[in-house]
Amino acid sequence: MSSITEKLNIRKVAVELGINPQQVETTIALLDEGATVPFLSRYRKEATGSLDEVQIMNVRDRMTVLREMEKRRAFILETIEEQGKMTDELRDKIVKANTITALEDLYLPYKPKRKTRATAAREKGLEPLALKIFSQVNCDIKTEAEKFISPEHAIADADEALDGARDIVAEMISENGDAREALRKLFRETALIRSRVVAGKDESEEGSKFRDYFKWDEKLMSCPSHRMLAMRRGENEGILLLDVAPDADISIESLNKKFIKGKGEIAEQMKAAVVGAYKRLLQPSLETEFREFTKEDADKKAIDVFAQNLRELLLASPLGQKTILALDPGFRTGCKLVVLDKQGKLLENDVIYPHNGNRERTESEDTLFRLLAKHHVEAISIGNGTAGRETEEFVRGIKELPKEIMIVMVNESGASIYSASAVAREEFPDKDVTVRGAVSIGRRLADPLAELVKIDPKSIGVGQYQHDVEQNLLKKKLDEVVESCVNAVGVELNTASKQLLSYVAGIGPAIAKSIVEYREEHGAFRSRKDILKVPRLGEKVFEQAAGFLRIRNASDPLDRSAVHPESYHIVQQMAKDVNCSVDALMKEKELRKKIEIKKYVSENIGLPTLNDILSELEKPGRDPRKTFETFKFQDGVNSMEDLKEGMRLPGIVTNVTNFGAFVDIGVHQDGLVHISQLADTFVDDPNKIVKVAQKVMVTVTEVDIPRKRIALSMKGEAVAKKQEHKIPIPKSSNATPPKQKDAAKNWQDQLAALKGKLGG
Numbered sequence: 001m002s003s004i005t006e007k008l009n010i011r012k013v014a015v016e017l018g019i020n021p022q023q024v025e026t027t028i029a030l031l032d033e034g035a036t037v038p039f040l041s042r043y044r045k046e047a048t049g050s051l052d053e054v055q056i057m058n059v060r061d062r063m064t065v066l067r068e069m070e071k072r073r074a075f076i077l078e079t080i081e082e083q084g085k086m087t088d089e090l091r092d093k094i095v096k097a098n099t100i101t102a103l104e105d106l107y108l109p110y111k112p113k114r115k116t117r118a119t120a121a122r123e124k125g126l127e128p129l130a131l132k133i134f135s136q137v138n139c140d141i142k143t144e145a146e147k148f149i150s151p152e153h154a155i156a157d158a159d160e161a162l163d164g165a166r167d168i169v170a171e172m173i174s175e176n177g178d179a180r181e182a183l184r185k186l187f188r189e190t191a192l193i194r195s196r197v198v199a200g201k202d203e204s205e206e207g208s209k210f211r212d213y214f215k216w217d218e219k220l221m222s223c224p225s226h227r228m229l230a231m232r233r234g235e236n237e238g239i240l241l242l243d244v245a246p247d248a249d250i251s252i253e254s255l256n257k258k259f260i261k262g263k264g265e266i267a268e269q270m271k272a273a274v275v276g277a278y279k280r281l282l283q284p285s286l287e288t289e290f291r292e293f294t295k296e297d298a299d300k301k302a303i304d305v306f307a308q309n310l311r312e313l314l315l316a317s318p319l320g321q322k323t324i325l326a327l328d329p330g331f332r333t334g335c336k337l338v339v340l341d342k343q344g345k346l347l348e349n350d351v352i353y354p355h356n357g358n359r360e361r362t363e364s365e366d367t368l369f370r371l372l373a374k375h376h377v378e379a380i381s382i383g384n385g386t387a388g389r390e391t392e393e394f395v396r397g398i399k400e401l402p403k404e405i406m407i408v409m410v411n412e413s414g415a416s417i418y419s420a421s422a423v424a425r426e427e428f429p430d431k432d433v434t435v436r437g438a439v440s441i442g443r444r445l446a447d448p449l450a451e452l453v454k455i456d457p458k459s460i461g462v463g464q465y466q467h468d469v470e471q472n473l474l475k476k477k478l479d480e481v482v483e484s485c486v487n488a489v490g491v492e493l494n495t496a497s498k499q500l501l502s503y504v505a506g507i508g509p510a511i512a513k514s515i516v517e518y519r520e521e522h523g524a525f526r527s528r529k530d531i532l533k534v535p536r537l538g539e540k541v542f543e544q545a546a547g548f549l550r551i552r553n554a555s556d557p558l559d560r561s562a563v564h565p566e567s568y569h570i571v572q573q574m575a576k577d578v579n580c581s582v583d584a585l586m587k588e589k590e591l592r593k594k595i596e597i598k599k600y601v602s603e604n605i606g607l608p609t610l611n612d613i614l615s616e617l618e619k620p621g622r623d624p625r626k627t628f629e630t631f632k633f634q635d636g637v638n639s640m641e642d643l644k645e646g647m648r649l650p651g652i653v654t655n656v657t658n659f660g661a662f663v664d665i666g667v668h669q670d671g672l673v674h675i676s677q678l679a680d681t682f683v684d685d686p687n688k689i690v691k692v693a694q695k696v697m698v699t700v701t702e703v704d705i706p707r708k709r710i711a712l713s714m715k716g717e718a719v720a721k722k723q724e725h726k727i728p729i730p731k732s733s734n735a736t737p738p739k740q741k742d743a744a745k746n747w748q749d750q751l752a753a754l755k756g757k758l759g760g
Helices: 003-017 021-032 037-043 053-083 088-096 100-110 117-123 127-135 141-146 158-174 177-190 208-213 225-236 248-259 265-314 358-375 388-396 415-419 422-427 433-446 448-452 471-489 508-522 528-533 539-548 565-577 582-587 589-593 607-618 717-724 738-756
Strands: 192-197 215-219 240-245 324-328 335-340 346-352 379-383 406-410 648-657 660-664 671-674 695-704 709-713
Touching: 003 021, 003 053, 021 037, 021 053, 037 053, 037 471, 037 539, 053 088, 053 100, 088 100, 100 177, 117 127, 117 158, 127 141, 127 158, 127 265, 141 158, 141 265, 158 177, 158 265, 177 248, 177 265, 192 208, 192 225, 208 215, 208 225, 225 240, 225 265, 240 265, 248 265, 265 448, 265 471, 265 648, 324 358, 324 433, 335 358, 335 433, 346 358, 346 433, 358 388, 379 388, 379 433, 388 406, 406 433, 415 422, 415 433, 422 433, 433 448, 448 471, 508 528, 528 539, 539 565, 565 582, 565 607, 582 589, 589 607, 671 695
Parallel strands: 324 379, 379 406, 671 709
Antiparallel strands: 192 215, 192 240, 324 335, 335 346, 648 660, 648 695, 660 671, 695 709
């Protein structure tokens, strides 16, 4: 790609994203050199103009698309040149094409094809007749067609000649860029997606979850992503038949206006070719194109929802370094119990049976008390799965239990995945899956981020149709979220698992493994620079990673902070200028007040970095996550049978989708707060109201025990939450907005598709 083209693309990205071309150019140059997104957003603010992570990723992704398009443009130019069919006009159009669609439309007539009806007709020598029809020059077309009768080419009469010629004309029409773009406009503005049940599947068990779509029509471009993915899943499972198209008559008429120039028999031949072009070539081609486009759009929206949920879950409040007793509840098989020290190390494990009669309940209490006293337990973590509420009631019902011991229900989604994984087997080779699962439940309370990074993000259970979306795109997005969260929080170098270290900027799995192996062989790292002794960890990796690594007991206090080693000299100069040690500067506010920050501005260090340094000196190594708050489900409400309409209950948001939010209210079945029930005002995006792991109050509006469905409302509560988060609230009126009424009316229909929700 020429430097001129690169500069044009840089300017294009700058305009699209509303930033300065210099920001784009510098950011791309640094990324090309191997810089990571977290490093650039945190430690290269002067170079990027203080772009945040999202902006940097947008720059990267858009430039990647444009660069790929330039490669495609070069290939197309070269291919047509080799065919000897390039003209100045065509070259100019190809060079000026500013979308990949426009580029492919120009290339279509020259693209190598499998054998088509048109190519077969050309082989029979019918192209001259086709050109006569296409040009619509006044002539007796039947007489002209008779000239092409040929036993050698199996053309028995004029009608067969005209049939072949029309096939050629149809292909010419289908390859016309203007015609394709006109039809695209019709597809965008008027196309419907139609869903019908496959014959015989309407009464099947597997078809029941798609019942809402047995006869469904909707404007394609306004179809929500969750409905699009639900219908496509139904199609993939052989339950539904889908088609996507605008009105055929309107589409054909638009083509007639473009291509029909005369009257008479030749015009009739042209009209027949138009019908063939549309029904046989254009409509199927554009249906495929729009299916792909709308699928990509639905994938992106679903993946964005998943990513937002994952971020909230990963950044959930940690309890911190406490000695924790964790319980993986069960009825018949008992409750698996483990005790973890402040660093999450397994101290002891056991099994209790509190639900199997009074005698075993008493024995369970004795075991619990013994372990609490022996290990000075500070918190109890209980999994929220089967028997979770019953186990919580058992624990809370022990009258002698010290009040200072915190009891917390923990979302155990994905714990079973971890317990059976290679990571868990490596960590606890002599323990079974039940013990490993209980360990995960305990560690999630202490530090959700550190524990959840050991699990494939797709297994955490906060996605929407996650198995239906493009898997490579999903993995890329979720990995970016995990990387962003890990680097935002920072990692303790001497205790972090290799899974956690692998997400630190610049490190990756191989070097993370080397770091852990070096640590096990040589002992704890004493300074950040010590990691340069790790095999394969060079200066470039150190530059990217160092600022995100912490050493809690380091002799240099800056090693405990987010100040990058490349800036240590600045802090040391600040301390020298106010006549104190670095440690004193970090501890005493009055000393920091004496710093004249502008004095330290240089060619490479500007105010953004200096302000970050001062903020870090004020709260070195601070955790950006919220302070942990205890939560308790409603006593006496343990199953769906305990629910009554109108009940007001505490709950925790477990998943946010674009049609509402799922809330755990402690009955082993999440309830749905439909988007129409999230607030007293119209809601267009549930993420503006609720987040995963948020504590909320909900009202039960409907309970359907046979179908295991719970409908909830947050009206009133959502408004309070919006005010708390300082989100502007539109002025409400007594009348419910029309869109809200529609949403409320249709929520039951949408629920019907949810049996297979979340990748189920």
